[in-house]
Each structure stands twice: as C-alpha cells, then as structure tokens.
Amino acid sequence: MPLTRRRLLQAFGVAAGLTGLGAGGVALVDAEVLPGRSVLNHALGRCDARPPDAPRAAAPPPLTGSFRSAARRREVGFAISYPPGYAPGAPLPVCLALHGYAADARTAVGAAGYPEFLAGGLSQGVAPFALAAPDGGNGYWHPHADDDPLGMLVDEFLPLLADRGLRTDRLAVAGWSMGGYGALLAALTGPDRFRLVVATSPAVFHSYADARRANAGAFDGPQEWDRYDVTARAREFAGLPVRIAIGAADPFTPAVRTLRDRLPDPGVVEIGTGCHDGDYWRSVAPAQVRAISAALAD
Numbered sequence: 001m002p003l004t005r006r007r008l009l010q011a012f013g014v015a016a017g018l019t020g021l022g023a024g025g026v027a028l029v030d031a032e033v034l035p036g037r038s039v040l041n042h043a044l045g046r047c048d049a050r051p052p053d054a055p056r057a058a059a060p061p062p063l064t065g066s067f068r069s070a071a072r073r074r075e076v077g078f079a080i081s082y083p084p085g086y087a088p089g090a091p092l093p094v095c096l097a098l099h100g101y102a103a104d105a106r107t108a109v110g111a112a113g114y115p116e117f118l119a120g121g122l123s124q125g126v127a128p129f130a131l132a133a134p135d136g137g138n139g140y141w142h143p144h145a146d147d148d149p150l151g152m153l154v155d156e157f158l159p160l161l162a163d164r165g166l167r168t169d170r171l172a173v174a175g176w177s178m179g180g181y182g183a184l185l186a187a188l189t190g191p192d193r194f195r196l197v198v199a200t201s202p203a204v205f206h207s208y209a210d211a212r213r214a215n216a217g218a219f220d221g222p223q224e225w226d227r228y229d230v231t232a233r234a235r236e237f238a239g240l241p242v243r244i245a246i247g248a249a250d251p252f253t254p255a256v257r258t259l260r261d262r263l264p265d266p267g268v269v270e271i272g273t274g275c276h277d278g279d280y281w282r283s284v285a286p287a288q289v290r291a292i293s294a295a296l297a298d
Contacts, residue, residue, distance in 0.1 A: 038275070041249040041275055042275070045273075046247075046248065046249035046273065046274075046275065047247070047249060047273075047274060047275035047277060047279060047280070048273060048274075048279075049247065049272070049273055049274035049275075049279045049280040049282075049283035049284075050273070050283055051279075051282070051283065052117075052282060052283055052284075052285065052286045054117055054120065054121070054286035055117075055120030055121060055123070055124065056113065056116040056117055056119070056120040057084065057116060057119035057120040057122075058084070058116070058119060059081065059083065059084065059115030059116050059118070059119045060081075060082060060083075060084060062079040062080055062081040062082075062106060062109050062110070062115075062131075063079065063080045063081075063082070063088055064077065064078065064079045064080075064105070064106060065077070065078055066078065067156070067160055069152045069156055070156070071147075071148040071149070071151035071152035071155060071156055072137065072147050072148060072149060072152045073146065073147065076134050076135050076152060076156075076157075077104060077105050077106075077134070077135040078105050078132070078133065078134045078135070078157065078160070079105040079106045079108070079109045079132070079133050080109070080130055080131070080132045080133075080161070080164070080166075081109040081110070081114075081115045081130065081131040081132075082130055083115070083118050083119055083122060083128040083129070083130075084119050084122065085122075085128075086128060086130075088164060088165075089164065089165045090130075090165065090166075091165050091166065091167055092128055092129050092130040092166055092167060093129045093130070093166075093167045093170035093171070093172075093296035093297075094129065094130050094131075094132050094161055094166050094167060094168060094170070094171055094172070094296075095114075095129055095130070095131050095132070095171075095172040095173065095174055095292050095296070096132055096133065096153065096157075096171065096172070096173040096174070096186075097109050097111060097114070097131050097132065097133040097173075097174055097175070097179070098133070098136060098141060098153075098173065098174070098175030098176075098178075098179030098180075098182040098183055098186075099111070099133060099135075099136060099175075099176070099178070099179050100175075100176050100177030100178045100179050100180075100203070101138055101140075101177060101178040101203070101215065102138060103179075104135050105133040105134055105135045106133075108131075108133035108175075108176075108179065109131045109132070109133045111174075111176050111179075111281065112176065112200070112278065112281035112282050112284075112285035112288075113282050113285055114131055114174075114285055114288075114289055115131065117285050117286050117289045118131075118289050118293070121286075121289060121290065121293070126289065126290060126293045127293045127294070127296065127297040128293075129172075129292065129293060129296050130166055132157070132161055132166070134149075134152060134153060134157045136149035136152070136153070136179070136182065137149055138178075138217060139217065139218070140178055140181060140182065140203070140215075140218045140219070140228075141153075141175075141178065141179065141181065141182025141185060141186070142182075142185055142219075142224070142227075142228040144220055144224070145220065149182075150182070150185065150186065150189060153186065154186075154189070154190065154193075158171075170195065170296050171193055171194050171195060171296075172194055172195055172196040172197070172198070172292045172295055172296055173186050173187070173194050173196075173197050173198070174197075174198040174199075174200070174288065174292065175198070175199055175200070175202070176200045176201060176281055177200075177201050177202070177203045177252075177276065178203045178218075180199035180200050180201055180202030180203060180244075181199070181202045181203045181204055181230065183197050183198065183199045183202070184197065184199050184202055184204075184230045184237075184242070184244075185228060185230060187237070187240050187242060188230065188233055188236050188237070188240075191236070191240055194240075194241065195241060195295040195296055196241045196243070196291060196292055196295035196296070197240065197241060197242045197243070198243050198245075198288050198291070198292065199242070199243070199244045199245075200244075200245050200246070200280075200281055200284060200288070201245070201246050201247065201250050201252060201276050201280065201281065202244060202246070202252065202256060203252055204230060204231060204252060204255045204256060204259055205218075205252075205255050206231075206254070206255050206258060207225075208222045208225035208226075210255070211225060230259065231255070231258060231259045231262060234259055234262035234263050234264075235262070235264060237263055237264060237265075237268075238264040238265075239264075241295065242268050243268055243270070243288070243291065244256065244259075244260070244268055244269045244270065245269075245270045245271075245272070245284045245288070246269070246270075246271055246274075246280075247271070247272060247273065247274025247275050247276065247277075247280040248271050248272065248273060248274065249273075249274065249275045250274065250275055250276040250280070251276060252276065253271065256269065256271075257269075257271075270284070272284070
C-alpha cells in the first residue's frame with residue numbers, strides 16, 4: 001500500500017512530534033529504532049486482515065466453574081462452550097483453548113469467534129465439538145517451581161472434562177499469543193495426545209534475553225528457557241498435526257519465521273496480512289474451526 005501524506009498523518013497524528021517524519025524517519029520507525037511501529041502498521045493497512053466470509057450464528061453462553069488445582073496451588077476457573085443443540089453431558093470431542101497473557105478461561109473459549117463460527121457451520125456439515133479452557137495464569141503455560149499450568153491442563157483438567165461426559169480421547173488444542181506458544185509446548189509434551197494443534201500468533205522469542213525484555217515473568221531463568229524453548233526443539237514437530245498462523249505485521253513474526261525455517265515442514269506456518277489482534281485472529285478462525293472439526297470427527 002503506498003505511503004500517502006494522508007496515511008502518514010493518520011499514522012502519527014496520535015504520536016506527538018512524529019508527524020513531520022520524512023522517509024528516513026518512517027524507515028527508522030518501521031525498524032523499531034524509533035517508537036510508533038504499531039500506529040504506523042495500522043495507518044498503512046498492515047493490520048487490515050479481511051473479515052471472513054463464513055456463516056456465523058449465536059452460540060450458548062459458556063458453562064463456568066472452578067476446581068482446586070494441586071499443580072497450580074490455587075483455585076482455578078474454567079469455561080466450557082457447547083455448540084447449539086448440545087447440553088452439558090453431551091459426549092462431544094474437545095478442543096482445549098489456551099488463553100493469552102492477562103486473559104482467562106472465558107476469554108479463551110470465545111477467542112476469535114470460534115463458538116459463533118462453529119454454530120454457523122453446523123448446518124453446513126461442520127461436526128460439533130466443545131471448547132474447554134482453564135485459567136492458566138500468566139506463566140506461559142509451562143511448569144514453574146511454584147506453578148504448573150501445563151500439568152494442571154493434562155493431569156487435572158482433562159479428567160474433569162471426562163467426568164462431565166466429554167470425549168477426552170478425541171482432543172485438539174488451540175491457543176492465541178501466549179496460548180499459541182502453550183499449544184505448541186503441549187504438542188511437544190504429549191505428541192500422541194492431540195489430533196490437531198492450532199497456534200495463532202504464538203508468542204515465541206529468539207532468546208531468553210528477548211523474552212525477558214518483553215515479559216520478565218515468562219521464564220524464571222535461562223535454564224527454564226532452555227527447557228521450554230520450542231524453536232530449539234523444532235525437529236520434534238516432525239509428523240505432528242500442527243498449524244501455525246500469524247500476521248506479517250505481528251511483533252512475534254520474526255521469531256516465528258525462525259521457528260518455521262527449522263521445522264521439518266515449514267508449510268504448516270501461514271503468514272498473512274494482519275497484526276497481533278482480534279481482527280487477524282477472526283480472519284483465520286473459520287478455516288481453523290473447520291480443520292479442528294474434521295480432525296475430531298470420527
């Protein structure tokens with residue numbers, strides 16, 4: 001998209017002192033030497049992920065509750081979203097939904113409009129499944145010394161879902177941002193557990209130093225980073241049913257490209273127009289819902 005004067009003014013109208021940037025200044029912003037990259041991306045249309053042309057329908061509100069987690073050492077909330085026509089107790093297959101940083105289970109089951117796209121697709125042959133999410137905290141879904149959200153997910157939440165009649169022998173996992181990283185880690189931890197793994201805008205980093213600059217609490221130290229660095233373990237994704245989608249203007253895209261280049265099948269990574277936001281997530285959601293449905297169907 002051409003850089004017009006109007007778009008440049010839009011880009012920096014809210015960034016005081018930057019409206020007079022020339023081409024060199026814009027390049028420095030684009031390279032993140034100067035601040036304002038997010039504003040620039042929006043103004044130049046880099047975040048304009050196209051809305052999906054897919055049927056949507058109203059979905060029932062999720063069922064919510066909580067349980068005491070020994071792995072997380074606290075009470076943990078959860079949410080389960082059933083498609084229209086299915087009530088609690090229905091023996092549906094399950095897609096685990098992993099939330100991003102500073103979010104929770106209820107946010108996860110509604111992320112990217114999955115329930116609405118699933119509801120809209122039922123009349124077109126999309127097979128039903130339940131979306132189920134626990135609160136994973138802000139620890140990037142990997143074990144810490146005093147908090148193990150991944151252990152909670154597998155050892156506590158899955159049995160809870162099974163007790164409620166759900167088919168935990170037919171599983172997928174999807175996550176967004178921090179949850180996208182969590183979905184990839186879950187795949188490596190249980191390579192035979194999931195029929196499909198969907199990571200959208202996964203929050204992966206080039207190094208421990210990069211992770212610490214972005215979020216000091218993501219990893220407790222370099223040893224923990226080394227243990228749970230999915231890029232270093234990229235070869236282990238060989239044969240796993242993984243799909244990764246991310247917007248080209250997402251700040252995590254450079255690290256995802258590095259991961260892609262090390263994967264046994266780089267073709268599982270889709271990079272399209274978009275940023276690290278709900279517009280991009282909704283733009284890829286219909287295809288993801290159909291893929292999850294197909295993977296979980298008998």
